Amino acid sequence: MKKLSFQLTLIIALSVSVALLAGCGKDDTYAQEEGKVNVVTSFYPLYFFAKEIGGEHAHVVNLIAAGVEPHEWTPKSRDLDAASKAQLFLYNGAGLEGWVDGFLKGLGSGSQVLTVEASQGIELIQGNPEHGHKHEGEQTDATGTEAEHSHEGEETDHDHEGAAEDDHDHEGEDAEHSHSDLDVDPHTWTSPRSALVMAANIRDAFVKVDPENGAAYESNYSNLEKQLRELDDKFTQELAGYKRRDIVVSHQAFGYLCRDYQLNQIAIMGLSPEAEPRAQDLLEIAKFVKDNGIPYIFFEELVSEQLADTLAREAKVDTLVLNPLEGLTPEQEKAGDNYFTLMERNLKNLQKALQ
Known part of the structure; x- marks a missing residue:
């Protein structure tokens, strides 16, 4: 009898726990x-x-x-x-x-x-x-x-x-x-x-x-x-003084930024980050990076950086983050980051890449 009571108590406790957890889930949000x-x-x-x-x-x-x-x-x-x-x-x-x-x-x-x-x-x-990719220094916007x-x-x-x-x-x-x-x-x-x-x-x-x-x-x-x-x-003000205006990005997400501050983005992938570029496109971008002395290739945190890393190794340059602010990572959310802190970080990385 004691064994049965213990089992019943355990079942009730588990049921209450599940209910409490469900109350803390997305539906509660x-x-x-x-x-x-x-x-x-x-x-x-x-x-x-x-x-x-x-x-x-x-x-x-x-x-x-x-x-x-x-x-x-x-x-x-x-x-x-x-x-x-x-x-x-x-x-x-x-x-x-x-x-x-x-x-x-x-x-x-x-x-x-x-x-x-x-x-x-x-x-x-x-x-x-x-x-239709445009790479050789052409404006994409x-x-x-x-x-x-x-x-x-x-x-x-x-x-x-x-x-x-x-x-x-x-x-x-x-x-x-x-x-x-x-x-x-x-x-x-x-x-x-x-x-x-x-x-x-x-x-x-x-x-x-x-x-x-x-x-x-x-x-x-x-x-x-x-x-x-x-x-x-x-x-x-802080982007105006650089002679270099080209940035190489993993995802074509910065057209409005480039239009408003007179930059030119060369993208590995197009408007959707899941689009796979052709091998010829990668070769053209790598050539552009080498010919124009581009020091960094930008990647973003919510999308795999594999292509950006591959291209950076091929062109013998480094990578930096340029955040399209489509969402926060759990780490950024925990740290209290927001639109302004991430945009300030973008500005610093852009300055570094344009030097």
């Missing part, structure tokens, strides 16, 4: 907070900007966990459920989230969520380098001049009446929207100038869904805007 604007973001930069602007009046959750590469992520039904119950869903647009069309339709006609394409108003860089943007009064929400569909997993959904089929560069946030437009769009969205706290959102945005403008000035 997605729980809404009463009295706040509940916001769901598609990836890290939007999460950071929304936290800064929303402040104490917002509860912000990010769909993509630390250490996960956004290009490889697709949503599940719990992600759709979280977004449908929120007041705001923020996504980058410009083709970054290949799954977003089906996701927005899946929110259903009963959802009150305001969906916002944060890149709205940015002059997008046209062309897909995966459909459309222009070297700063684009003027207007976002005042823009409406970025979508009407999804009648668009309900069954709740389901979106793994592998919408293959036609894969990153390899992009015809624009989606990596808008890598330039502080584009980030300013995105932050303003997010501010406008907060004011629209919660006008009572509009003054707080405006104030928080002003603080963020000041930091972004200071960062823009710093990039402009």
Whole structure:
């Protein structure tokens, strides 16, 4: 009898432990907070900007966990459920989230969520380098001049009446929207100038869904805007004095940064980091690195650096990190890194590579 009681006690204890662990899992993270604007973001930069602007009046959750590469992520039904119950869903647009069309339709006609394409108003860089590599010192972006943007009064929400569909997993959904089929560069946030437009769009969205706290959102945005403008000035001034303007990167993620600060990126891989370059492309880049005395090849932390390392060995140069800020690693998250600390690190590494 004692043995049976012990077994029963153990089963009960294990059941309680499992329940407690489940309560600490992702579903708990997605729980809404009463009295706040509940916001769901598609990836890290939007999460950071929304936290800064929303402040104490917002509860912000990010769909993509630390250490996960956004290009490889697709949503599940719990992600759709979280977004449908929120007041705001923020996504980058410009083709970054290949799954977003089906996701927005899946929110259903009963959802009150305001969906916002944060890149709205940015002059997008046209062309897909995966459909034709340009290496020999050619610019991969459309222009070297700063684009003027207007976002005042823009409406970025979508009407999804009648668009309900069954709740389901979106793994592998919408293959036609894969990153390899992009015809624009989606990596808008890598330039502080584009980030300013995105932050303003997010501010406008907060004011629209919660006008009572509009003054707080405006104030928080002003603080963020000041930091972004200071960062823009710093990039402009500290990158201006170098004769060398070429950077070799593992992933074609820095078109907006290069456009705004008059740099030229030569990419090993195209818009999607999973795209495999041809052997001829690697040989051409290695030749370019040697012929032009490029001292470093940049890689990023959420994508394997194998190709960058291979090319660096072939060209007899070193590697450095240039972070596309698509997400934090668990180590960066633990250390308290954010958009600004990582961009400052990028600036230092760019200066080192341009010397």
